[in-house]
Amino acid sequence: MQHRWLPTALGLRLHRCAPWSLHLDDAHLTAITPTARCSVPLASEGVRLDQGWLWASLHLHSEDGRELSLAGLSRRDAHQLQQLLDQARANARQVHRQAAMRAWIDAADALCDQAVQQRRWISHEQQLALLQQRQAIDAQQQALRAPSSPLPAGADASCAEDWQADWPALWEQANQHLAGAELVHSRALFEQVESRPLSEEQARAVICFDNRVQVVAAAGSGKTSTMVAKAAYAIERGIAQPGQIVMLAFNKEAANELQQRAQRAFARLGQPHWQVQAATFHALGLQIIGQARGRRPHVPAWAIDAQAGVEKLAELVDTLKDRSEDFRTRWDMFRLVFGHALPAPGTALDHADGHDRDGQPYARTLRGEQLRSQEQCLIANWLFYNGVDYQCAGAAGADFHYPQAGLYHAHLQLDADGQRPLHFSAREQSLDWQHLGQHRQGKAWLETDSQQLRSGQAFHMMANALQAAGIELDPHPDRELPADGQAPLSDDALIALMRCFITHAKSNALDRAALQQRLSALPGDDFAERHRRFLELAGSVIQAWDEALAAEHGIDFEDMLNQAATLLESGQASTPWTLVMADEFQDASRARARLCRALAAAPHRYLFAVGDDWQSINRFAGADISVMTRFADYFGHGRVLQLQRTFRCPQALCDVASRFVSKNPAQLTKQVHSSTPEHGPVLQAVQVARREQLADAVGQLLTRLVMQLRSGQQAPGRAGKLQVFVLGRYNHERTCIPADWQARFGAWLELRFATIHRSKGAEADVVIVPGLLAGSFPSQRADDPALALAMPDGDTFPLAEERRLFYVALTRARRQVVLLSVQGRNSPFLDELVADGAVQLTQLDGQAVNEQRCPACGTGVLILRSGPFGEFHSCSSYPRCAYKPAQARASTYPHSAQALP
Numbered sequence: 001m002q003h004r005w006l007p008t009a010l011g012l013r014l015h016r017c018a019p020w021s022l023h024l025d026d027a028h029l030t031a032i033t034p035t036a037r038c039s040v041p042l043a044s045e046g047v048r049l050d051q052g053w054l055w056a057s058l059h060l061h062s063e064d065g066r067e068l069s070l071a072g073l074s075r076r077d078a079h080q081l082q083q084l085l086d087q088a089r090a091n092a093r094q095v096h097r098q099a100a101m102r103a104w105i106d107a108a109d110a111l112c113d114q115a116v117q118q119r120r121w122i123s124h125e126q127q128l129a130l131l132q133q134r135q136a137i138d139a140q141q142q143a144l145r146a147p148s149s150p151l152p153a154g155a156d157a158s159c160a161e162d163w164q165a166d167w168p169a170l171w172e173q174a175n176q177h178l179a180g181a182e183l184v185h186s187r188a189l190f191e192q193v194e195s196r197p198l199s200e201e202q203a204r205a206v207i208c209f210d211n212r213v214q215v216v217a218a219a220g221s222g223k224t225s226t227m228v229a230k231a232a233y234a235i236e237r238g239i240a241q242p243g244q245i246v247m248l249a250f251n252k253e254a255a256n257e258l259q260q261r262a263q264r265a266f267a268r269l270g271q272p273h274w275q276v277q278a279a280t281f282h283a284l285g286l287q288i289i290g291q292a293r294g295r296r297p298h299v300p301a302w303a304i305d306a307q308a309g310v311e312k313l314a315e316l317v318d319t320l321k322d323r324s325e326d327f328r329t330r331w332d333m334f335r336l337v338f339g340h341a342l343p344a345p346g347t348a349l350d351h352a353d354g355h356d357r358d359g360q361p362y363a364r365t366l367r368g369e370q371l372r373s374q375e376q377c378l379i380a381n382w383l384f385y386n387g388v389d390y391q392c393a394g395a396a397g398a399d400f401h402y403p404q405a406g407l408y409h410a411h412l413q414l415d416a417d418g419q420r421p422l423h424f425s426a427r428e429q430s431l432d433w434q435h436l437g438q439h440r441q442g443k444a445w446l447e448t449d450s451q452q453l454r455s456g457q458a459f460h461m462m463a464n465a466l467q468a469a470g471i472e473l474d475p476h477p478d479r480e481l482p483a484d485g486q487a488p489l490s491d492d493a494l495i496a497l498m499r500c501f502i503t504h505a506k507s508n509a510l511d512r513a514a515l516q517q518r519l520s521a522l523p524g525d526d527f528a529e530r531h532r533r534f535l536e537l538a539g540s541v542i543q544a545w546d547e548a549l550a551a552e553h554g555i556d557f558e559d560m561l562n563q564a565a566t567l568l569e570s571g572q573a574s575t576p577w578t579l580v581m582a583d584e585f586q587d588a589s590r591a592r593a594r595l596c597r598a599l600a601a602a603p604h605r606y607l608f609a610v611g612d613d614w615q616s617i618n619r620f621a622g623a624d625i626s627v628m629t630r631f632a633d634y635f636g637h638g639r640v641l642q643l644q645r646t647f648r649c650p651q652a653l654c655d656v657a658s659r660f661v662s663k664n665p666a667q668l669t670k671q672v673h674s675s676t677p678e679h680g681p682v683l684q685a686v687q688v689a690r691r692e693q694l695a696d697a698v699g700q701l702l703t704r705l706v707m708q709l710r711s712g713q714q715a716p717g718r719a720g721k722l723q724v725f726v727l728g729r730y731n732h733e734r735t736c737i738p739a740d741w742q743a744r745f746g747a748w749l750e751l752r753f754a755t756i757h758r759s760k761g762a763e764a765d766v767v768i769v770p771g772l773l774a775g776s777f778p779s780q781r782a783d784d785p786a787l788a789l790a791m792p793d794g795d796t797f798p799l800a801e802e803r804r805l806f807y808v809a810l811t812r813a814r815r816q817v818v819l820l821s822v823q824g825r826n827s828p829f830l831d832e833l834v835a836d837g838a839v840q841l842t843q844l845d846g847q848a849v850n851e852q853r854c855p856a857c858g859t860g861v862l863i864l865r866s867g868p869f870g871e872f873h874s875c876s877s878y879p880r881c882a883y884k885p886a887q888a889r890a891s892t893y894p895h896s897a898q899a900l901p
Contacts, residue, residue, distance in 0.1 A: 005081065011055045011072025020070050022058065022081075027088060031060050031068050038068040042085060043092035049082055051075070098159070100137050104130065105162045108170075115174035119182065119237065121209035122171045124637045125603065130167075175208075182207045186233060193232050193265045194225045205641045206230045209239060212600070212638040214585070214631045215610040218672040219657075219811035220648025220763065223610045224258065227581050228265045230608060231276050234579050236269075240606075244578040245276040248284060248596070250587060254761070255280050258583065277577075281592050282557060285564040292573035297563070303549065303556035306621045310499045316544040317495055327540055331494075332477035334537060336366060337381045338530045339489025341785045342374055345414065345450050349374060351780060352857070353486060355881040359856030365392075368484040375413055375453055377486070382459060387474035388466060398445075405444070405469030409462070412449040444469070456529030496620065497784050498541050501534075503622035504790035505542070506558035507591040512539055518789050527785070534786045558622065561591035568598035578605050584760075585611030589622035597635055607635065613668050614661045617757060617805045619783070625795060629668060646674045648763055648814050653682040656838045660829075661807040664797040679714065679815045685772075685830060685839045687821050687849050694770050697820055698726065699738045700844055701768060706748045717765045717814075721750045725764035727809050728755055729777040736770040736820075756809045767813040770820045772827040774859045778802030803829070823851070824860040824876030856883035 003024040012019065020033045029047060030039040038060045040046045046061035056078030058070040073081070108130055114120045183190070183203055190206070191197040198206065202222055205215050206229045217223035227247060234240040247262070249255040258278035266274040279287070282304060290296035302312035321328040343349070352361030354370065362370035363377035366384045369392050371377050376392075376399060383390045383400070391401040398408035446465045448458040463473060481488070505515060519535055522528050549556055555563070567573035580599045582588065588596070588611075600607035609631070616625040632638040646654060654672040661667060688697050702724065708714035709722060717723045726737050734753040738744065741751055754762070756769075771777055778799045795801070806829050810817055819839070821830055826841070833839045841849040854860040860877030862885065875881040 003080075003084070005073060005077045007070070007072030008055070008074050011074070015055070015071040017071050022070065022073075024084065029060070031058070031070055033068070033070075036066075036068055038062050038066050043088040047085060049078060049085065051078060051082075097137060101159050101163050104134055104137060105159055107133075108167050111171055112174040115171075115178040116181075119178060119185065120239075121178060121207070122175050123209065123211050123606075124639070125211045127168060127171055128637075179204050179207045186236070189233060189236060189269065190229065192268050193229045194222075194268075198222075198225065198229055199643075199645050201641075201643055201645060202226045202229065205643065206233045208639065208641060209234075209606055210639040211606055212631075212635045213606070213608050213641060214628065214638055215608070215641045215643060216628075216668055216670060217610055217612050217643040218646050218654075218670060219612060219615060219808070220646040221643035221672075222647055223583070223612075223643060224261055226643065227258065227583060227608070227610060228261045230581065231262055231579070232265055232269060232271075232274075235271075235274055235276075240579045242274045242276050244576055246284065246575075246577040246580055246599075247276065247278040248580070248582045249278060249280055250584050252280060254583060255283075281561060281595065285560045285595065288564040288567060288573050288575065289560065292567045297560060298552065298554035299557060299560050300549070300552050300554045303554065306499070309503075310496050312548070313499050313502075313541065313545065314491070314495050316548060317491075317498075317541065320540060320544055327537075328477055329475050330533070331537060333385060333475060334489075334530075334533050335491065335494055336481075336488040337378065337385050338533055339494070340374070341530060342378065342454065342527045345454070353880070355854075355856040355875070355883050357882045357884050359883045361856075364484075364486040366481055366485045366488065368482045368486075373413055375450060376411060378453065379409075379411060379448075379458075379462070381486070382462070385475055385479070386463075387476055387479065388471060402466065402469070402471070405466060405471050407444045407446060407465060407469055409446045409448070411453070411458075412447065414450045454527045454529060456532065459529070497786065498538060500620045500622075501538055501787060501790050502542055502545060503558060503589070503620075504624070504787060505538075506556065506562075507589040507622050507624070508790060509562055509591075510790060512542075515789055531786060531789060535789060558589070558591045561589075561595050565591070565594045565598040568595075568601070574602075575599060579608065580606065581608040581610070583610055585609040586613045586616035586625060586628050587611070587618040587621070587623040588627045590624050590627065591622070593624075593627040593634060614804055615760060615808050615811075617760065617801060617808055619787075619801050624791060625666075629666060642670050644670050644672055646672055646676070646811075648676065649674055649811055650676050650678040650682050650815070652678060653810065653813060653817065656683055656833070657807050657810040659836065659838070660810070660833065661803055664795070664800050664803060666795055666797055666800070676814065681816065682813075683810075683817050683819070683833075683839045685819045685821065685834070685841045686844055687823055687826070687841055688844065689823050691773070691822050691825070694820055694822070695736045695738065697844055698736045698768060698770055699741075699744075701818055702738070702741065702745050702749060702751070705766060706745055709748050717750070719750065721748060722766065723764040723814075724749050724751045725759060725762070725767045725812055726751070726753045727759055727767055727769050727812065728753065729771050729779065729805075731755055733771045756805050759812050760808055763812050763814055765813070765815045767809065767817045768820065769809050769817065772819045772821045772830050773825045774827050775825070777827055778806070778829060823849075824854075824863075826859065854881060854883055857881040 005022040007015075007017070007020060018034050020031060023030045023032070024042060027042045028039055029042045030037065040060050040062050044063075046063070048059040048061075050057045050059070054075065055071065056073045056075060058073055058081070060068045060070075111122045111126060111130070115122050183200065186203075186207075190203045199222070202225060205213070205226050215223065215226065217226070231245050231247065234245060235242055247255075247258045249258055255278045262276055262278065263272070266272055282299065286296045286299070302308040317331070321331060349361045349363060353364035355361050356370065360372075362372060363374045364370055365377050365380040367380065369380060371380065371392060379400065380390065380392065388402065389404050391403065392399070397410075399411045400409035401407070402409065446461065448461055452458040452461065466473065510518070515535055515538075519528070519531055522531060545556070564573070568575070577599060580596060582592075582596050588609075596607055596609065599605070609628075611628055613625055613628045616623055616628070619625075627634055631640065649657070651674045654674050658670075658672050662669070686697060686701075688694060705714060705722060705724065709716065714722060726734070728734060728736070737751065737753050741749075745751065769777075779802055780799075783795070783799070783801060797803075819830060819833075821827060821841075830841070834841055843849060851861040854862055854875040854877065857875060857877055857880070860875040860881050862873050863876050864871055865874055872884060874884045
């Protein structure tokens with residue numbers, strides 16, 4: 001391509017410039033004047049063309065620094081030159097982009113080669129870096145594809161197909177090829193590292209070295225074996241040195257087990273000198289802070305252990321009550337009046353205190369009245385606590401009457417839309433509206449509604465109305481409670497709730513202002529007044545807690561974890577660990593999760609978090625299940641693997657337990673498989689007549705097991721004896737174990753008691769759960785709504801944590817689970833299993849239980865009783881449930897005759 005341009009004669013005269021010529025040859029532009037010569041590449045940025053009204057000027061700047069300006073170029077020639085400049089530059093950019101594309105494709109290919117030839121996993125971090133480079137290259141594409149700038153012939157054809165390929169899918173294929181090859185290459189390690197060979201899903205979890213990996217491990221699926229094997233594999237393959245690996249556990253016992261298991265595994269591989277660190281979060285946090293600041297902070301024992309923390313908090317609350325009458329009044333006001341949360345507006349009683357003879361549910365007040373709603377009960381309890389004389393319902397159509405004030409009080413219960421609840425009868429609905437208009441004449445009236453009660457406005461309205469009538473409120477913490485009144489929230493229960501709240505608030509780094517913002521953001525139909533009063537108490541308690549820490553020059557566990565994470569995030573501290581493994585991740589608090597994220601934040605680091613959200617049972621100690629169920633949201637991209645094969649429970653028991661816990665849709669989905677053989681029925685449910693018979697029932701079950709061992713029906717366990725767990729929801733259930741069990745059964749059985757919380761991670765051949773009773777298991781106070789103020793996301797499924805706790809109990813067994821209950825007190829969990837066909841309820845002799853459930857309370861059973869006027873049927877839960885069928889024949893119900901007082 002050759003071109004030559006000259007200035008116009010008129011242009012030379014007007015611009016008074018010397019003659020010049022401009023030549024384009026082989027993509028170089030050369031300008032010649034009588035005194036100078038300058039040559040530059042046509043596509044370079046050293047060529048600038050300025051368009052004027054009649055002529056154009058050209059400015060050249062060569063690479064060696066010479067400059068030359070030419071004037072008088074005609075507009076026609078300038079237009080031609082500009083087109084050539086644009087095309088040359090577009091072609092140059094395209095060539096540059098072509099080279100960048102080819103270099104990028106080579107790099108993408110290299111990642112695949114890394115997986116195949118170097119046996120290295122292609123991590124998300126590596127993929128993301130390349131994909132971001134591709135985005136930068138693509139950002140220029142629109143300008144280069146302009147019609148006036150055609151691509152060089154054949155330039156795009158050579159790499160277009162590779163460029164348009166689905167590289168993430170190709171990298172994933174390479175990773176899966178690597179995993180398959182590694183199952184063969186590292187077979188010896190996988191077969192020898194633990195006492196039994198790893199399963200394929202365990203081995204694949206070991207091989208996967210993405211930057212953030214969550215392993216959802218079913219109960220008994222060998223998660224500890226997987227963690228230990230991953231450490232060995234990382235060292236053997238050169239991915240990490242022993243000193244670059246840390247395994248995190250939740251307590252010293254678990255950390256010691258990890259350490260010992262790792263050392264035994266390394267010894268099996270002939271590498272006893274390998275040493276990795278297994279530590280608790282507590283120890284690791286102290287180590288990080290100590291290295292960064294030169295001194296480890298002091299964390300008092302009572303700020304680490306959950307039970308010790310509750311005991312310390314009880315001391316602090318007692319001190320606050322002794323020092324401040326106001327605090328004591330507010331504390332007891334909350335316990336007695338606001339201890340129980342209200343159901344959603346417009347809904348029926350969620351937990352009735354009892355049922356009347358007609359089967360209608362009622363809420364019982366502190367004074368013992370039976371009212372139709374918890375809102376009315378709340379008002380009555382407030383009146384009682386404040387020493388107000390009142391009468392309930394039936395007084396001139398009002399809900400309450402205050403005789404000393406001559407005041408009538410109507411409380412309208414409305415749903416979220418301001419309507420009467422649908423579960424109210426037509427008569428109730430009409431009366432509640434009618435009495436407002438029909439009974440006012442000549443009487444003083446006070447009206448409140450549901451929204452006013454929940455917001456707290458109703459209590460101000462009642463106080464003002466009563467005081468205007470000459471009645472002074474007299475809040476009295478020591479006012480004697482009638483024996484037949486509602487049991488208030490106990491001090492112990494409120495202290496435990498407060499300790500749990502402090503743990504979550506500190507774990508989420510929420511100060512008083514942030515908590516207040518959360519309170520302000522609550523929905524309008526929430527029980528904001530209860531939350532406000534709780535938060536008011538919590539502020540004083542948290543201040544006392546922090547002052548107690550300061551008095552010992554210490555910090556608590558959550559503050560320590562957040563401090564360690566802050567040091568890492570700000571770059572003030574660094575760690576040598578490139579592989580961070582966290583055990584029991586379903587029980588991680590937000591503070592623990594934040595520390596894990598900070599440990600793995602640097603480039604070329606790996607987080608391997610193992611847990612089972614179905615076994616998340618430590619919310620009281622700060623656990624936040626959303627850390628696991630929303631792993632990717634919290635940690636960024638995350639690869640989720642599953643260990644679905646269990647080495648513990650028989651398949652039939654796995655199926656029952658899985659169906660039960662999976663009814664909560666928030667739980668992660670998995671299909672648990674087992675190759676463990678069955679030894680007879682895997683699940684039994686036995687009912688006794690009275691609670692006092694539970695211990696005798698356990699003794700009979702143990703006797704039966706010994707007889708089966710002697711007859712050969714039951715094979716001995718792993719240590720030559722049958723291992724039996726008696727698991728209780730509470731510690732007091734240990735009394736169900738016969739005191740003389742060692743003498744009677746010790747030669748055949750290895751027996752021990754544990755609470756279900758403490759049994760996690762353990763297993764036995766046979767599990768006995770002796771306390772599956774309504775009101776006991778599940779605990780109705782497991783999830784208090786006040787915790788929502790301190791937690792990002794609560795689990796709204798009813799009794800979610802108690803459901804997971806029962807799952808843990810079921811999955812401790814290698815052979816069989818026996819559930820014990822009491823007539824008329826069956827746990828709703830047991831009822832659910834029976835309704836699902838998972839188990840049949842029998843007596844100790846194996847006879848099926850045949851009884852009719854009380855249609856009123858749904859827990860008791862209808863039994864035959866005798867009274868002054870002969871036999872009749874009523875609920876076994878009397879006096880809590882006074883239901884009697886209107887008409888019933890004696891043959892209709894079980895003949896379990898009892899006399900009523």
